[in-house]
Amino acid sequence: MLAMMKSGPPATLIPPRGRTAVATLEQLKTRIGEEFLSDWRVITQEMVSAHSALTGDADPFHDDVEWSKTNTPFGGTIVQGFLLLSQLTWLSRHPASEPLDDVAYIMNYGFDKVRFVRPVPTGKPIRARRRLLAVDDRGQRAVLKFGVTIEGDGSTEPYVVAEWMGSAQKKRPC
DSSP: OOSOOTTSOOOBOOOOTTSOOOOSHHHHGGGTTOEEEOOOEEOOHHHHHHHHHHHSOOOHHHHOHHHHHHHSTTSSOBOOHHHHHHHHHHHHHSSOOOBOTTEEEEEEEEEEEEEEOSOOBTTOEEEEEEEEEEEEEOSSEEEEEEEEEEEETTOSSOSEEEEEEEEEEEOOOO
16 A cells, blocks of 8 residues: 555555445545454564565574574564564555545655554464544645554454555646
């Protein structure tokens, strides 16, 4: 949703899931306060290890399964916080959303707040709960702000809480 890719899907935002489809940024404003759930995703040990190798965030509580079982209270390895944040892109695109007619693309505009509330055990299913907080029209673009929570199956306490923003570039009139 909030990342532009050359070969990726069109600018998308809100899954319809029984709601009237949103076609424009102006219509999107009527959805402020609504909450949307992503599909579930499992972060595997292979994903954690690849992230460690790519970023240098190699630590035994992320990469050494046996060490983590005996030396941490987690019972195994845990997912890196920045790997969790990177999953917000996938989580926001699954399920797929309808494109906005007046938006050319949406780019990641960053975070206002991020808190890693508690560790995520590797292999545990996660999903994102997104609440649209604001649509701020700024001329040729609009800044979209979402309250995002990454949560686990069967738990009431979140793993990650954040405010995530996207910059929606409007299509130029023909």
